[in-house]
Amino acid sequence: MAEIVDIRQFEAHQFLPLLQAESHVWNSNLRWDYASSVRLISSCLEEKRLQGYALVGGGHITGYSFFFYEGEKGLIGNLFVERQGADLAQAIRLVERVIGSLMEIPGVYRVETQLPHFTFEELNPCFVAHHFEGYQRRFMAAALAHRKPARWGIPGERPSGTSGVKSMLGDFAIEPWERKHDRPAAQLLFQTYRNHVDAVINDQYASEGGASRLIENIMYQRGCGEPLPKASKIAIQRATGRLAGVLALTCVRPRTAHIPQIAIAKEFQGIGLGTGMLETCFDELCQRGFEEVSLTVTDMNVGAVRLYERLGFETFRGFGAFVWNRTP
Numbered sequence: 001m002a003e004i005v006d007i008r009q010f011e012a013h014q015f016l017p018l019l020q021a022e023s024h025v026w027n028s029n030l031r032w033d034y035a036s037s038v039r040l041i042s043s044c045l046e047e048k049r050l051q052g053y054a055l056v057g058g059g060h061i062t063g064y065s066f067f068f069y070e071g072e073k074g075l076i077g078n079l080f081v082e083r084q085g086a087d088l089a090q091a092i093r094l095v096e097r098v099i100g101s102l103m104e105i106p107g108v109y110r111v112e113t114q115l116p117h118f119t120f121e122e123l124n125p126c127f128v129a130h131h132f133e134g135y136q137r138r139f140m141a142a143a144l145a146h147r148k149p150a151r152w153g154i155p156g157e158r159p160s161g162t163s164g165v166k167s168m169l170g171d172f173a174i175e176p177w178e179r180k181h182d183r184p185a186a187q188l189l190f191q192t193y194r195n196h197v198d199a200v201i202n203d204q205y206a207s208e209g210g211a212s213r214l215i216e217n218i219m220y221q222r223g224c225g226e227p228l229p230k231a232s233k234i235a236i237q238r239a240t241g242r243l244a245g246v247l248a249l250t251c252v253r254p255r256t257a258h259i260p261q262i263a264i265a266k267e268f269q270g271i272g273l274g275t276g277m278l279e280t281c282f283d284e285l286c287q288r289g290f291e292e293v294s295l296t297v298t299d300m301n302v303g304a305v306r307l308y309e310r311l312g313f314e315t316f317r318g319f320g321a322f323v324w325n326r327t328p
Contacts, residue, residue, distance in 0.1 A: 002057030002090050004097050007064060010054060012045040018061050022080045022117075030116055030139060030317060031294055033253035036222065041066075053097050055081060055090055063091060065098045073203070074102040076113035091118070092126045099130050099324075109326040112202065120320035127322040135201055136299040139317040140308055141256075144286050144293060147312075172244055172273060174280050177219070177232035184243040185234065186211040192263045197300045201321045214261075218248050224260035225250030231257075231284050233277055237268070244268040247277045249285070252294070257285050259295040278311060 007015075019038045026034035044050045052066030063081030067074060076098055081091045095115075102111050114137065115123060124134045177185075186208050193205035204210030217223035219232070228249040235245035245268065248261040259281075264274045285293055295313070297304050298321070 002055050002062060004053050004094060005056050007045065007050055007052045007054045007066065008048045010045070010061065012042045015042070015045055015054075015061060015064065018064065018080070018082065021082050025080075025117065027253065031141060031253065031256050031292070032225070032258075051101070052077075053094055055094050057090075063094055065094050067098050067102055069102065069105060069108055072107060072109040074105065074108045074111040076102070076111065076115070079113075079115045080117050088118075088122055092123070095123070096126060096130070099127075103130075103324075103326075110203065111324040112322070114201075114319065114321040116317065116319040118320070119318055123320050123322070127320070127324075130324065131327075132322040132324040133200075135197065135321045135323075137201075137296055137319055137321050138299060138305075138315045139294060139296055139319070140313040140315050141292050141294040142282075142308075142312040142314070144282060144291055147282055147286060170276075171238050172235045172276075173238055174233050174235050174277060176230045177234050177246065177248065178229070181234050181243065181246070182212065182215050182219070185246045186215055188243055188246060188265050189214070189261075189263055192265055197298050201298065201323060215248075218250070218260045222250075224248075225252035225258050228257065231281060231288065233281060235264075235268075235273055235277055245273050245277055247281055249281060249293075251290075255289065255291040257290045257293040259293060262295075274307065275311065 019041060023034040023038050026032045026037075041050070050066045051068060052064060054061045055063035063079075065079040066077045068077060069075065076095065079091060079095050079098075081094070099111070102108055111132075116139070120134060120136045127134055189205060189211035190208040193199040193211075196205065199205035202214075204214040219227050219229065228251055231249045233245075233247045233249075234243060236242065237244050243265070245264040246261065247259065250258045250260055252258040259278075262274065262277070264277075282293070295308065297308060299305065
Protein backbone atom coordinates (compact mmCIF):
# COMPACT_ATOMS: atom_id res chain seq x y z
CA MET A 1 0.00 0.00 0.00
CA ALA A 2 1.21 3.52 -0.81
CA GLU A 3 2.61 5.63 2.00
CA ILE A 4 1.25 9.01 3.06
CA VAL A 5 4.12 11.40 3.75
CA ASP A 6 4.29 15.06 4.80
CA ILE A 7 4.93 17.05 1.61
CA ARG A 8 7.55 19.17 3.37
CA GLN A 9 9.85 16.15 3.37
CA PHE A 10 10.26 16.45 -0.40
CA GLU A 11 11.96 18.90 -2.70
CA ALA A 12 9.85 20.78 -5.22
CA HIS A 13 11.47 19.08 -8.24
CA GLN A 14 10.25 15.71 -6.98
CA PHE A 15 6.65 16.88 -7.56
CA LEU A 16 7.28 18.07 -11.11
CA PRO A 17 6.11 14.89 -12.94
CA LEU A 18 2.93 14.82 -10.85
CA LEU A 19 2.25 18.52 -11.41
CA GLN A 20 2.78 18.08 -15.15
CA ALA A 21 0.27 15.20 -15.12
CA GLU A 22 -2.20 17.37 -13.21
CA SER A 23 -1.70 20.23 -15.66
CA HIS A 24 -2.59 17.87 -18.51
CA VAL A 25 -5.79 16.82 -16.70
CA TRP A 26 -6.79 20.44 -16.08
CA ASN A 27 -6.38 21.21 -19.78
CA SER A 28 -8.09 18.10 -21.13
CA ASN A 29 -10.88 17.63 -18.56
CA LEU A 30 -11.48 21.13 -17.19
CA ARG A 31 -10.48 23.26 -20.22
CA TRP A 32 -8.05 25.28 -18.11
CA ASP A 33 -4.36 26.12 -18.51
CA TYR A 34 -2.87 25.21 -15.13
CA ALA A 35 0.69 26.40 -15.86
CA SER A 36 0.57 29.49 -13.61
CA SER A 37 -0.83 27.41 -10.74
CA VAL A 38 1.96 24.85 -11.21
CA ARG A 39 4.51 27.64 -10.89
CA LEU A 40 2.87 28.95 -7.72
CA ILE A 41 2.56 25.50 -6.13
CA SER A 42 6.18 24.69 -7.04
CA SER A 43 7.34 27.93 -5.42
CA CYS A 44 5.39 27.14 -2.25
CA LEU A 45 6.82 23.62 -2.17
CA GLU A 46 10.33 24.96 -2.67
CA GLU A 47 9.91 27.34 0.27
CA LYS A 48 8.17 24.70 2.44
CA ARG A 49 5.13 26.96 2.76
CA LEU A 50 2.53 24.31 1.93
CA GLN A 51 1.06 21.97 4.51
CA GLY A 52 -0.28 18.66 3.29
CA TYR A 53 0.56 15.13 2.32
CA ALA A 54 1.93 13.19 -0.63
CA LEU A 55 0.92 9.70 -1.70
CA VAL A 56 4.09 7.73 -2.39
CA GLY A 57 4.17 4.37 -4.10
CA GLY A 58 6.58 2.50 -6.33
CA GLY A 59 9.33 4.95 -5.56
CA HIS A 60 7.56 8.08 -6.81
CA ILE A 61 4.83 10.55 -5.80
CA THR A 62 1.45 9.50 -7.19
CA GLY A 63 -0.81 12.02 -5.49
CA TYR A 64 -0.97 14.97 -3.14
CA SER A 65 -3.32 17.17 -1.16
CA PHE A 66 -2.58 20.42 0.63
CA PHE A 67 -4.40 22.68 3.05
CA PHE A 68 -4.11 26.03 4.75
CA TYR A 69 -5.98 27.95 7.42
CA GLU A 70 -6.44 31.48 8.66
CA GLY A 71 -8.23 32.29 11.87
CA GLU A 72 -11.21 30.00 12.33
CA LYS A 73 -11.37 28.82 8.70
CA GLY A 74 -9.49 26.02 6.97
CA LEU A 75 -9.37 25.22 3.26
CA ILE A 76 -8.45 22.00 1.50
CA GLY A 77 -6.77 23.48 -1.54
CA ASN A 78 -6.42 20.44 -3.76
CA LEU A 79 -6.66 16.67 -4.11
CA PHE A 80 -5.05 15.02 -7.10
CA VAL A 81 -3.86 11.49 -7.82
CA GLU A 82 -2.58 9.86 -10.97
CA ARG A 83 -5.33 7.41 -11.77
CA GLN A 84 -2.79 5.00 -13.26
CA GLY A 85 -0.76 4.93 -10.06
CA ALA A 86 -3.39 5.32 -7.34
CA ASP A 87 -7.00 4.26 -6.99
CA LEU A 88 -9.92 6.13 -5.42
CA ALA A 89 -9.47 4.38 -2.08
CA GLN A 90 -5.93 5.75 -1.81
CA ALA A 91 -7.11 9.25 -2.72
CA ILE A 92 -9.68 9.02 0.06
CA ARG A 93 -6.98 7.92 2.49
CA LEU A 94 -5.04 11.01 1.48
CA VAL A 95 -7.88 13.48 1.95
CA GLU A 96 -8.90 11.85 5.23
CA ARG A 97 -5.41 12.57 6.56
CA VAL A 98 -5.85 16.22 5.56
CA ILE A 99 -9.31 16.39 7.16
CA GLY A 100 -7.94 14.95 10.37
CA SER A 101 -5.07 17.43 10.45
CA LEU A 102 -7.36 20.43 9.97
CA MET A 103 -9.83 19.29 12.60
CA GLU A 104 -7.01 18.94 15.12
CA ILE A 105 -5.90 22.56 14.73
CA PRO A 106 -7.08 24.60 17.75
CA GLY A 107 -9.42 27.40 16.78
CA VAL A 108 -10.46 26.01 13.36
CA TYR A 109 -14.25 25.94 13.34
CA ARG A 110 -14.97 25.72 9.63
CA VAL A 111 -13.46 23.84 6.67
CA GLU A 112 -14.35 24.37 3.00
CA THR A 113 -13.22 22.64 -0.16
CA GLN A 114 -14.09 22.21 -3.83
CA LEU A 115 -12.30 19.34 -5.56
CA PRO A 116 -12.86 19.28 -9.34
CA HIS A 117 -10.73 16.21 -10.11
CA PHE A 118 -13.33 13.92 -8.53
CA THR A 119 -17.07 13.58 -8.93
CA PHE A 120 -19.42 14.41 -6.10
CA GLU A 121 -20.44 10.75 -5.87
CA GLU A 122 -16.83 9.59 -5.46
CA LEU A 123 -16.03 11.81 -2.48
CA ASN A 124 -19.36 12.46 -0.77
CA PRO A 125 -19.40 9.28 1.37
CA CYS A 126 -15.98 10.16 2.78
CA PHE A 127 -16.93 13.73 3.65
CA VAL A 128 -20.32 12.75 5.05
CA ALA A 129 -18.54 10.29 7.36
CA HIS A 130 -16.60 13.27 8.73
CA HIS A 131 -19.79 15.34 9.20
CA PHE A 132 -19.38 17.58 6.15
CA GLU A 133 -22.30 18.85 4.09
CA GLY A 134 -21.92 18.13 0.39
CA TYR A 135 -23.18 20.09 -2.63
CA GLN A 136 -23.10 19.11 -6.28
CA ARG A 137 -21.52 21.63 -8.64
CA ARG A 138 -20.81 21.57 -12.35
CA PHE A 139 -18.51 23.04 -14.98
CA MET A 140 -20.42 24.31 -18.01
CA ALA A 141 -19.21 25.76 -21.31
CA ALA A 142 -20.75 27.47 -24.31
CA ALA A 143 -19.29 27.64 -27.81
CA LEU A 144 -18.96 31.19 -29.13
CA ALA A 145 -18.41 30.43 -32.81
CA HIS A 146 -21.36 31.24 -35.10
CA ARG A 147 -23.31 33.01 -32.33
CA LYS A 148 -25.62 35.72 -33.63
CA PRO A 149 -24.87 39.20 -32.25
CA ALA A 150 -27.13 40.33 -29.40
CA ARG A 151 -29.68 42.99 -30.28
CA TRP A 152 -30.10 44.97 -27.10
CA GLY A 153 -30.90 48.58 -26.35
CA ILE A 154 -31.68 51.35 -28.84
CA PRO A 155 -33.36 50.15 -32.06
CA GLY A 156 -30.87 50.07 -34.89
CA GLU A 157 -27.87 49.93 -32.55
CA ARG A 158 -26.09 46.97 -31.09
CA PRO A 159 -23.74 46.99 -28.08
CA SER A 160 -20.12 47.66 -28.89
CA GLY A 161 -17.41 45.81 -26.98
CA THR A 162 -14.72 48.34 -27.86
CA SER A 163 -12.94 50.09 -25.00
CA GLY A 164 -14.58 53.27 -23.73
CA VAL A 165 -17.89 52.75 -25.55
CA LYS A 166 -20.93 52.24 -23.36
CA SER A 167 -23.25 49.37 -24.11
CA MET A 168 -26.98 49.89 -24.03
CA LEU A 169 -29.56 47.59 -22.45
CA GLY A 170 -32.91 49.31 -22.04
CA ASP A 171 -32.87 51.24 -18.77
CA PHE A 172 -29.34 50.12 -17.94
CA ALA A 173 -25.87 51.14 -19.05
CA ILE A 174 -23.46 48.19 -19.45
CA GLU A 175 -19.92 49.47 -18.85
CA PRO A 176 -16.43 48.03 -18.25
CA TRP A 177 -15.68 47.10 -14.64
CA GLU A 178 -13.23 49.57 -13.07
CA ARG A 179 -11.60 49.84 -9.64
CA LYS A 180 -14.14 52.44 -8.54
CA HIS A 181 -16.86 49.79 -8.84
CA ASP A 182 -15.23 47.32 -6.43
CA ARG A 183 -16.84 48.54 -3.21
CA PRO A 184 -20.42 48.78 -4.54
CA ALA A 185 -19.85 45.42 -6.25
CA ALA A 186 -18.90 43.86 -2.90
CA GLN A 187 -22.05 45.32 -1.35
CA LEU A 188 -24.11 43.91 -4.21
CA LEU A 189 -22.60 40.43 -3.79
CA PHE A 190 -23.19 40.44 -0.03
CA GLN A 191 -26.83 41.51 -0.41
CA THR A 192 -27.56 39.24 -3.38
CA TYR A 193 -26.08 36.07 -1.84
CA ARG A 194 -27.72 36.47 1.55
CA ASN A 195 -29.45 33.13 2.36
CA HIS A 196 -28.08 31.69 -0.91
CA VAL A 197 -26.55 28.22 -1.19
CA ASP A 198 -23.30 29.68 -2.55
CA ALA A 199 -22.85 31.63 0.70
CA VAL A 200 -23.11 28.32 2.54
CA ILE A 201 -20.41 26.81 0.32
CA ASN A 202 -18.13 29.89 0.36
CA ASP A 203 -18.52 32.11 3.42
CA GLN A 204 -16.84 35.04 1.65
CA TYR A 205 -20.30 35.79 0.28
CA ALA A 206 -21.64 36.05 3.83
CA SER A 207 -19.98 39.40 4.61
CA GLU A 208 -19.14 42.57 2.73
CA GLY A 209 -15.48 42.21 3.72
CA GLY A 210 -15.41 38.64 2.42
CA ALA A 211 -17.01 39.73 -0.85
CA SER A 212 -14.33 42.42 -1.19
CA ARG A 213 -11.61 39.80 -0.80
CA LEU A 214 -13.34 37.61 -3.37
CA ILE A 215 -13.40 40.47 -5.89
CA GLU A 216 -9.75 41.27 -5.21
CA ASN A 217 -8.81 37.63 -5.80
CA ILE A 218 -10.74 37.40 -9.07
CA MET A 219 -10.06 40.80 -10.59
CA TYR A 220 -6.51 41.53 -9.44
CA GLN A 221 -4.81 38.42 -8.00
CA ARG A 222 -5.41 35.96 -10.86
CA GLY A 223 -7.28 33.60 -8.55
CA CYS A 224 -9.52 32.39 -11.39
CA GLY A 225 -7.41 32.91 -14.46
CA GLU A 226 -6.03 36.03 -16.13
CA PRO A 227 -8.50 38.91 -15.50
CA LEU A 228 -10.13 40.60 -18.50
CA PRO A 229 -11.01 43.95 -16.91
CA LYS A 230 -12.27 45.70 -20.04
CA ALA A 231 -14.46 42.72 -20.94
CA SER A 232 -15.78 42.39 -17.38
CA LYS A 233 -18.98 44.40 -17.03
CA ILE A 234 -21.13 46.29 -14.57
CA ALA A 235 -24.76 47.32 -15.12
CA ILE A 236 -25.95 50.71 -13.85
CA GLN A 237 -29.60 51.76 -13.72
CA ARG A 238 -29.75 54.97 -15.72
CA ALA A 239 -32.50 56.65 -13.73
CA THR A 240 -30.88 56.25 -10.31
CA GLY A 241 -27.20 55.53 -10.97
CA ARG A 242 -27.48 52.38 -8.84
CA LEU A 243 -25.31 49.35 -9.49
CA ALA A 244 -27.65 46.62 -10.72
CA GLY A 245 -25.36 43.81 -11.86
CA VAL A 246 -21.76 42.64 -12.17
CA LEU A 247 -20.06 40.13 -14.46
CA ALA A 248 -16.37 39.22 -14.15
CA LEU A 249 -14.48 37.59 -17.02
CA THR A 250 -11.08 35.91 -17.08
CA CYS A 251 -8.98 33.99 -19.59
CA VAL A 252 -8.16 30.44 -18.49
CA ARG A 253 -6.46 29.19 -21.65
CA PRO A 254 -5.96 30.43 -25.21
CA ARG A 255 -9.40 30.89 -26.79
CA THR A 256 -11.24 29.95 -23.55
CA ALA A 257 -12.76 32.60 -21.29
CA HIS A 258 -14.29 31.97 -17.87
CA ILE A 259 -17.04 33.67 -15.85
CA PRO A 260 -15.96 33.43 -12.19
CA GLN A 261 -18.71 35.79 -11.04
CA ILE A 262 -22.08 37.06 -12.19
CA ALA A 263 -24.65 38.61 -9.89
CA ILE A 264 -27.80 40.70 -10.36
CA ALA A 265 -29.21 42.73 -7.46
CA LYS A 266 -32.40 41.14 -6.18
CA GLU A 267 -34.66 44.03 -7.18
CA PHE A 268 -33.48 43.73 -10.80
CA GLN A 269 -33.74 39.96 -11.17
CA GLY A 270 -36.25 38.37 -13.53
CA ILE A 271 -36.26 41.19 -16.12
CA GLY A 272 -33.60 39.84 -18.47
CA LEU A 273 -30.68 41.90 -17.19
CA GLY A 274 -28.50 38.84 -16.54
CA THR A 275 -29.22 37.51 -20.02
CA GLY A 276 -28.42 40.88 -21.54
CA MET A 277 -25.11 41.18 -19.71
CA LEU A 278 -24.11 37.68 -20.77
CA GLU A 279 -25.03 38.27 -24.41
CA THR A 280 -23.11 41.55 -24.42
CA CYS A 281 -20.04 39.78 -23.07
CA PHE A 282 -20.40 36.98 -25.62
CA ASP A 283 -20.25 39.59 -28.39
CA GLU A 284 -17.06 41.10 -26.97
CA LEU A 285 -15.41 37.71 -26.45
CA CYS A 286 -16.14 36.80 -30.06
CA GLN A 287 -14.53 40.04 -31.18
CA ARG A 288 -11.46 39.19 -29.10
CA GLY A 289 -11.13 35.78 -30.75
CA PHE A 290 -12.35 33.54 -27.94
CA GLU A 291 -14.00 30.31 -29.04
CA GLU A 292 -15.72 29.25 -25.82
CA VAL A 293 -16.61 30.49 -22.35
CA SER A 294 -16.97 28.39 -19.19
CA LEU A 295 -18.37 28.79 -15.69
CA THR A 296 -19.22 26.80 -12.57
CA VAL A 297 -22.60 26.67 -10.89
CA THR A 298 -24.21 24.85 -7.96
CA ASP A 299 -26.94 22.38 -8.93
CA MET A 300 -29.27 23.74 -6.23
CA ASN A 301 -29.21 27.10 -8.04
CA VAL A 302 -31.81 25.76 -10.45
CA GLY A 303 -32.74 29.11 -11.99
CA ALA A 304 -29.15 29.85 -12.93
CA VAL A 305 -28.63 26.38 -14.41
CA ARG A 306 -31.74 26.82 -16.58
CA LEU A 307 -30.59 30.25 -17.73
CA TYR A 308 -27.17 28.97 -18.74
CA GLU A 309 -28.65 26.02 -20.59
CA ARG A 310 -31.01 28.35 -22.45
CA LEU A 311 -28.00 30.40 -23.53
CA GLY A 312 -26.22 27.35 -24.92
CA PHE A 313 -24.08 26.21 -21.99
CA GLU A 314 -23.60 22.46 -21.59
CA THR A 315 -22.30 20.58 -18.57
CA PHE A 316 -18.95 18.89 -19.16
CA ARG A 317 -17.85 18.06 -15.61
CA GLY A 318 -19.53 17.50 -12.25
CA PHE A 319 -17.75 17.81 -8.90
CA GLY A 320 -18.41 18.36 -5.21
CA ALA A 321 -18.15 21.21 -2.73
CA PHE A 322 -17.95 20.24 0.95
CA VAL A 323 -18.33 22.26 4.14
CA TRP A 324 -17.75 21.39 7.79
CA ASN A 325 -18.68 23.50 10.80
CA ARG A 326 -17.54 22.51 14.27
CA THR A 327 -20.43 21.70 16.58
CA PRO A 328 -20.47 24.11 19.55
